[in-house]
Structures are given as structure tokens and as C-alpha cells.
Amino acid sequence: MRMNKRAATVALLSVAAVGLAGCSSADSSPDSSGDAAAAVGDCAPSTGKVDLTFTSWIPGMEDVVAVWNEQNPDIQVAVQTGPNGNGGTYQNFFNQLKAGNAPDLGQIEYDALPNFRVQDGLMDLAACDGVLDAQEDFVDWTWGQVNFGEADAVYAIPQDSGPMAMFYRADLFEANNIAIPTTWAEYATAAEQVRATGGYITNFSQSDINQFAGLVWQAGGTWFQNDGTDWTVDLTSAESTKVADYWQDLVDRDLVSVNPPWTTEWDNAYNTGSDWTWNSAAWGANSIMSGAPDTAGKWAVAPSPQWEAGDAASGNWGGSSTAVFKGSEHPYEAAQFALWLNTSDESLTLLNKSANLYPAAKSGLELPVLKEGVAFYGDQPIYDVFAEASGQVSADFVWGPTMTQTYNDVSDGFKAAVSGQGTLSEALATGQDSTIAALEAQAIPVKK
Amino acid sequence: MSTALESPAPARSRKARRSAGNTAPTAPTGPRENPFARSGAMLVMGVFTLYFLVPIWWLLVAASKSSSQFTSTNPLWFADMSIVQNIGDLVAYRDGVYFRWLLNSVFYAGAGALLATVIAGMCGYALAKYRFPGREVIFNVVLGGVLVPATALALPLFLIFSQVNLTNTYWAVFLPSLVSPFGVYLARIYAAASVPDELIEAARLDGAGEVRTFFTVAVRLMFPALVTVFLFQFVAIWNNFFLPLIMLRDEALFPVTLGLYSWNSQVNQIPELRGYVLIGALLSIIPLIITFLLLQRFWRNGLGTGSVK
Structure with a gap:
């Protein structure tokens, strides 16, 4: 019985040690990321190789991202996936924002963006190089969906639309x-x-x-x-x-x-x-x-x-955007990826092929694949x-x-x-x- | 004591087997059956059997159709048989990611249930056979754990796992699966009834350590209960959908339930996924059926465990 007591004490102590270790690591991480976030408030490029995570539920997104990863050895994007937004991914985003481990980028439909904005989950990308200039690349109304009418703010990059x-x-x-x-x-x-x-x-x-x-x-x-x-x-x-x-x-x-x-x-x-x-x-x-x-x-x-x-x-009817979440340490690189994803012909062609996405970018409306006659019609x-x-x-x-x-x-x-x-x-x-x-x-x- | 407890069970099941063909469970009183009660019971059972089997029948039929026939033909009868073609498409789609999910499920449920059974068995045995202060408190806390639905724990678990950077790993789903309060409860009840103190004493006198006594003596006596715990836990992990949904982001880690759900959530905009969901759902029930067929004898025995004391 004394044996048992000692064993129990050891067990309790080890549990407590694990708990403390967990707490201390959690305590230190927000500080470091907080510093990083403050440093990149003006959206400066990071030095060295950058790894980004991107959550999207579009099947075949990996193939699109693979093209980017090949062309950009210094900005590597890892795709995470799940059910569609209302099927659980939005709730996951909120959980992750709360836990401090949200992905750098996430797919969010236009009708869900205000929710994330109100909960202060989105990073304003206006300071990032090229983002404000990209406005003219997109169909006018889609830009209104991502800046909520604020002239000098951009909370996401439009991805697809449903005219x-x-x-x-x-x-x-x-x-x-x-x-x-x-x-x-x-x-x-x-x-x-x-x-x-x-x-x-x-x-x-x-x-x-x-x-x-x-x-x-x-x-x-x-x-x-x-x-x-x-x-x-x-x-x-x-x-x-x-x-x-x-x-x-x-x-x-x-x-x-x-x-x-x-x-x-x-x-x-x-x-x-x-x-x-x-x-x-x-x-x-x-x-x-x-x-x-x-x-x-x-x-x-x-x-x-x-x-x-x-x-x-x-x-x-429908349409979604690519947003950068608060807490991302590399908003500049994330914004560059989001712009490429949603404006480049090769990306938009692949997205249309794998998930029938209809682009929000003006140039995307002129894609050869969207100019062809469709036999069913x-x-x-x-x-x-x-x-x-x-x-x-x-x-x-x-x-x-x-x-x-x-x-x-x-x-x-x-x-x-x-x-x-x-x-x-x-x-x-x-x-x-x-x-x-x-x-x-x-x-x-x-x-x- | 053990013989007293074990002998009625086989006797009961033999009788049940013998009488299953001609006796309704509602007429145990005598040789003369009431034909109305009998046909009434058969009717109730028939209705319920139909109720449970029609969805599976529908799934089988739907999974055997090509996508163009899915909407245009009778949903409860076969059109042309393209089930092989459908399976082939599923294998080809995205490099057979579906089978990766199936393997993940088998791993989560198989390994998770096995370890959970060992842990629950040891806990239950310890709670039944050792006397130490706080034993009842621990047991009552475990009993309380039975009442807390796993779904309610998913979000707190996510926040805890986030702190130790273990979300989106195999561990995130595997570790919580190792806990089975119901298994501990069942193992304790069963160990108390089926493992005689004298036997443990004898093992100790012969020089066996506590761990060896447990694995060589107690486990054999507790086997029916352990199989029950294993089956319960296997099914619980296999069907556990909410925890993986919250924990996992990497498609390579998904269990089959989450993978199919992800596809199904996009059927409106990407209609070709529907065919994959149907054939995938059909294939995903096969491992469960196999497990049940192999272990159903133990399962039936185990269900009655502790009910008569």
C-alpha cells in the first residue's frame, strides 16, 4: 500500500510536470509571435525561406499550390484541408484563432468574411506590396466584398464568384x-x-x-x-x-x-x-x-x-476569398501567394478544372477554357x-x-x-x- | 465462484440458439405459445429489420450505379452494374486518398481500441482487486466520465493539444481514443465477479508478480468482458467524427468518416464527388462488418455481463 501511495505521488508529480511544461511553452509562444506580428505591422518581406500553411476545402488545391512551390523555392506553401466552410472549417478557424495556431491563409466565402472581421481574425493586407494596386485586376464588386467599403483596407483577396x-x-x-x-x-x-x-x-x-x-x-x-x-x-x-x-x-x-x-x-x-x-x-x-x-x-x-x-x-450567388489570418508571421509572402493564386492564368485554369471555380479576376474571365462552347448547352x-x-x-x-x-x-x-x-x-x-x-x-x- | 457465474451463460446462449427458430422472446412461459403474441413479435422485429436494412440496401444500390443513372432510375433497384467501375474511379481519384483514410481508420480504431482495452482492463482489475484509499472516489470519477459525451470534450482537448503543439498529428486523435471510462466500469464489475481472490493469492504464492498475475491469470478470466470493451471502443473510435474534425487539417491523417464528410460537404458545387461518397461509404462499412462477424460471439456474451448479479 505504501508502494501504491508512492506510485500515485510519482504519477501526480509527472502529470503536474507535463502540465507545467505545457503552460510554460504556451506562455512563451504568444510573446514571440506577438513581437513578430508587431515587427511586420508594415508588412515587410521576411528574410530567408518562409513556410506558409493554407487551409482550403477545394479538392485539387494541392496541384495548384505545387505549381507555386516549384516557382518559389523560398516561399513554400503547405495545403491543409477539411469540409467546406459551414461544414466545420470556419469553426475550426475560430478555434485555431483562439488557440493561436491559425494557418497563415484560409479560404473564406464572402458571406462569412464579416464574421471573421467582427471577431478580429483577419489581417489588413493594404500595407503589403502590390495588394492595393491589385484592385483593378478584380471585378469591381468582388473588391467591395473584401474591403467592406473601406478605401485603404483589404481583408482578403477575392478568389471566385458566382454571377x-x-x-x-x-x-x-x-x-x-x-x-x-x-x-x-x-x-x-x-x-x-x-x-x-x-x-x-x-x-x-x-x-x-x-x-x-x-x-x-x-x-x-x-x-x-x-x-x-x-x-x-x-x-x-x-x-x-x-x-x-x-x-x-x-x-x-x-x-x-x-x-x-x-x-x-x-x-x-x-x-x-x-x-x-x-x-x-x-x-x-x-x-x-x-x-x-x-x-x-x-x-x-x-x-x-x-x-x-x-x-x-x-x-x-456564392464565391470565396483567400484571407490572411491575424497571427501570421509572414503576411507579405502570404499576400503574394494569395495574389498569384487568384490572378495568374495557370492557377485559375487549374482551379476551374478541378473545382469549377469561376474567377473573380478580370483576366480570369477571358481564360481560353471559359471561352469554349459547352456541349451540354x-x-x-x-x-x-x-x-x-x-x-x-x-x-x-x-x-x-x-x-x-x-x-x-x-x-x-x-x-x-x-x-x-x-x-x-x-x-x-x-x-x-x-x-x-x-x-x-x-x-x-x-x-x- | 467463477464456475457458478460462467456456467449459466453458455447454457443460456445454447437455449437461445435452440429456441431462436421457433420461440418468440415474449413467450417464455410454457410449451403452449400464443400465436398472436408470436406473430406480433415477428411483425415488430420484421418492421425494425426493414427499417435498419433499407438504408444499407439503398446505399448498395446507389453505389452500384453510374452517376447518370443515379438520379434517373429507381432508387431501390439496380440499373446496370457499374460497381467495379465506381471502385476503380475511387481508387484513381486523387491517387487513392480514400484508401489512405480507410487505413488511418483501421489504425485509429484497431490500435486505439486494443490499447484502450488493455488500459481499461488493468484499471478495472486494479479497482476491483486492490484495496487502497480513494478507490471509490476514483471509481466514481470514472463513472462520472461515462456521463460526459465525447463531443463535449473535443474543443477543450483541441485547446490543450494546441498548447503542446500536437494538433494535426496522429496523436491528436489517437491519445484521446485510449480512454474508455465505460470500459473501466465494465472491467471492474467483471473482474470482481470472475477473478477469485483465492486464485490471485495462489498466483502470488507461486511467485508471480502483480503484472504477470494480471496478464496470465486475470486477462483469461476477463476475456469476454475485454472483447466487449474492445468492440465498443473500436466502434466508438471508428464512428468518432467530431474529434478528428476539430483536430486534423492534413488530409493524409484523416479517418474515413471525416474524409467522406469533407467530400460530401462539397457535393453541391462539385457534383462528381457524390459518386465517390456513395461507393466510399459502402466500402467503409466492410471493416466494421468483418470485426463484428469475428467477435460477435464474445460481444453477445459480454453484453449480458454484469446484468445478473
Whole structure:
């Protein structure tokens, strides 16, 4: 028994020693990194060989980074990966920021950037050589997504974008002698004609709120604003309500199907020709291709229907950026890599090939691979339509700092609305209130 | 004591085997069965069997289809058989990273469960057979540990592992897998019942050290319980998804659950991943099925362990 006691004491002591060692090493590391961060506040290049870590969930990112590593022996980038942002990687970023071991660079979608900005997780790259000058390399509105309207700040480098247009079944419209709608009013009329043939003009997405936000974006609305300190929540703006009422009417009259998006039923509705159009983003081209393989060659792409005849406005759905996290000791090198990743032709071509990314860089829109006709769309060079749409996206749309919560709450309301309980605009009003409550709960200043 | 405790178990299972074909578990009373109770029980079992097997059936069917047939054909029946083609695609995709994940899972779950079983067995044996101050306190703390879900510990573990720079390593998933409070509990109960003090005393008199006594005498007597602990822990580690999600960033370290989840999270924008997820999910259940088939005899015995005392 004395033996046991002694053994227990030894065990306790060794545990304590490990604990202390852990503490002391943890105590020293923030100091050193703090010094380093202070030293590079002006974003100076580091001397010697630099190793960076970059977290992205894009499959095939390794191949792109391998090209960079070969050309830049002094700046070696290691790729880390995981599920997509909302699938866990964002939460991991926050955990890592808290633990002080965040990667140097990370992929963040535009709608999640404000969250990281509010939590003070992003490094301002404006001081880094070449970053401010890069503004003109990118499509205007994408830059607005990464500088939050501050002229001399850059919190991330735009990576890809999702300008929206209308995918439609060219064969069905032609066979039934229905004109391709160019305005939303014509779209509603066409919806009646399509319904008369037994089909639906499109599917209203009851749970992917991002698409709805893209439609509000096109209508000239924005869901949030930030004047530097205070946030304004505007889910119930006139534009937002207009879009909601428009779709509510189509849902009420049974002119659109309401399958949950990204399910087999949803794919099947397109594959069997029951749904005729999809208002979606550039990257959606591949979704139809794989979801509706039996309809190959029958699709085409037209610009989004407009609210006023003669307008030329487009929305955006999706897109992400490459951010440098607070705590990175090599922001200069990280910024150089991020610029190369998102502007060089070889990188953008590879990213488009492996993950269907549609570039945010102006030069990227002219890539040879995005100029070709696509067989699935009757050999139409569909990306010309998206390139044009990209230039028509408003730069004024702002995402909020709690988008996951906003999406969830609005989605709950939309799901209820399509099954007949409440309306889409009521769902937006509920989302408005719950978003304000969520911001206040996080002590984020809100203007009412 | 050991014979008294062990003999009913085989007897019970023999009887269960014999009667499994013709007796419903609800009618143990006599030779005359109530046919309604019997068919009622069969109905309930049938419904549940269907409920559990349909998703696996769906997975098997879905994994055998080419991507173009996946949406366009009956989800519960085969179209043309392209399962070999699908496996070939999975092997080719990104240099077969999927099989790396599968190996990682086998390592995390196999080695982790083995060591966890040894540790839990030793702990349980010590708690049952040695008398020392604080024994009950330790046991109660371990019991408390059973109540804390592993998910709740993942984030604190991440912060601790961050301090010693062990995140994103094999250790980050392996070390926490070695702990099994439920295993300690089970091992203690079983050791108390199945390892007679006289036997330990005899081993000591014959000159065996404590460690040798444990490994040569106690382990054999505790074997059914240890297999149960191993199986529980194997399944728990295999299915543990949240800890790797939080700890690991390097694809080469992923277990198969996290890898498939990562792919599945991007199916909307990269639809070709769906086929890989389906065939990958189907293949990933095979190691679990093998483990169960090999060890199910022990598992069944072990489940009853400690329930009758």
C-alpha cells in the first residue's frame, strides 16, 4: 500500500510536470509571435525561406499550390484541408484563432468574411506590396466584398464568384412556342404558359437562402450595411420584400415547384423535364450537367430576367476569398501567394478544372477554357453570358456577421411558407428580428 | 465462484440458439405459445429489420450505379452494374486518398481500441482487486466520465493539444481514443465477479508478480468482458467524427468518416464527388462488418455481463 501511495505521488508529480511544461511553452509562444506580428505591422518581406500553411476545402488545391512551390523555392506553401466552410472549417478557424495556431491563409466565402472581421481574425493586407494596386485586376464588386467599403483596407483577396444568369430548356421553350423571358413580368407570364403544358418554370429554393439573397442583390437591395461601427439589418427592405412577394405569388399559384434543393427529387425534376429554368450562378453549369444527364444538349443560358425592361443587373450567388489570418508571421509572402493564386492564368485554369471555380479576376474571365462552347448547352459559349453578368453585379451588397444564423432562421420561415404557413416576407421579418437579437447577443452594435 | 457465474451463460446462449427458430422472446412461459403474441413479435422485429436494412440496401444500390443513372432510375433497384467501375474511379481519384483514410481508420480504431482495452482492463482489475484509499472516489470519477459525451470534450482537448503543439498529428486523435471510462466500469464489475481472490493469492504464492498475475491469470478470466470493451471502443473510435474534425487539417491523417464528410460537404458545387461518397461509404462499412462477424460471439456474451448479479 505504501508502494501504491508512492506510485500515485510519482504519477501526480509527472502529470503536474507535463502540465507545467505545457503552460510554460504556451506562455512563451504568444510573446514571440506577438513581437513578430508587431515587427511586420508594415508588412515587410521576411528574410530567408518562409513556410506558409493554407487551409482550403477545394479538392485539387494541392496541384495548384505545387505549381507555386516549384516557382518559389523560398516561399513554400503547405495545403491543409477539411469540409467546406459551414461544414466545420470556419469553426475550426475560430478555434485555431483562439488557440493561436491559425494557418497563415484560409479560404473564406464572402458571406462569412464579416464574421471573421467582427471577431478580429483577419489581417489588413493594404500595407503589403502590390495588394492595393491589385484592385483593378478584380471585378469591381468582388473588391467591395473584401474591403467592406473601406478605401485603404483589404481583408482578403477575392478568389471566385458566382454571377447569376438563367439556365433554361431551349428545346421546351421552342417546342411550346414560349418566348424566353427577359423581365420578371415576362417570367411570370411564361410560368403560366409552362404550367399549362404540365411543367414548372422553375423550382423555388425553400432552404438555400443564398440563392434568394442573390435575387435580392440583383434587385438592387442589400441585407446589411455597416457605417464603420454600427450595423444596419435590412432583410425587409423594399427590394427584398418585392422579391419575396413576387415568388410568394408564384408559389401561391402553383407555378413553381418547391422541391428541397440539392436532393434527388430536385435533380429528377430537371432530369425529367418537369422544371424548365434555373436562376443560378456560373458554377451551377456543372450541377445541371451531373444532376440532369438525360437533358444533355437541350439547355441554354440567357441573362437573368430584369425588373425593368432594358435594365442590365445581375446578382451573385456564392464565391470565396483567400484571407490572411491575424497571427501570421509572414503576411507579405502570404499576400503574394494569395495574389498569384487568384490572378495568374495557370492557377485559375487549374482551379476551374478541378473545382469549377469561376474567377473573380478580370483576366480570369477571358481564360481560353471559359471561352469554349459547352456541349451540354448545345455548344453555346455559356461563360460569355456569365462574364457579362459579372460586370453587372452591384457592389453595394453587404453580408452580415451572423449569416449562418440568418440563413437558418429565414430558411425555417421559407419552409413553412411554401407549405402554406405564413409568407416569404413574414419569414424575412422574423429573420430580421432574430438577426438583430443575435447581433446584440454578441455585443455587435446595431442601428435600428 | 467463477464456475457458478460462467456456467449459466453458455447454457443460456445454447437455449437461445435452440429456441431462436421457433420461440418468440415474449413467450417464455410454457410449451403452449400464443400465436398472436408470436406473430406480433415477428411483425415488430420484421418492421425494425426493414427499417435498419433499407438504408444499407439503398446505399448498395446507389453505389452500384453510374452517376447518370443515379438520379434517373429507381432508387431501390439496380440499373446496370457499374460497381467495379465506381471502385476503380475511387481508387484513381486523387491517387487513392480514400484508401489512405480507410487505413488511418483501421489504425485509429484497431490500435486505439486494443490499447484502450488493455488500459481499461488493468484499471478495472486494479479497482476491483486492490484495496487502497480513494478507490471509490476514483471509481466514481470514472463513472462520472461515462456521463460526459465525447463531443463535449473535443474543443477543450483541441485547446490543450494546441498548447503542446500536437494538433494535426496522429496523436491528436489517437491519445484521446485510449480512454474508455465505460470500459473501466465494465472491467471492474467483471473482474470482481470472475477473478477469485483465492486464485490471485495462489498466483502470488507461486511467485508471480502483480503484472504477470494480471496478464496470465486475470486477462483469461476477463476475456469476454475485454472483447466487449474492445468492440465498443473500436466502434466508438471508428464512428468518432467530431474529434478528428476539430483536430486534423492534413488530409493524409484523416479517418474515413471525416474524409467522406469533407467530400460530401462539397457535393453541391462539385457534383462528381457524390459518386465517390456513395461507393466510399459502402466500402467503409466492410471493416466494421468483418470485426463484428469475428467477435460477435464474445460481444453477445459480454453484453449480458454484469446484468445478473
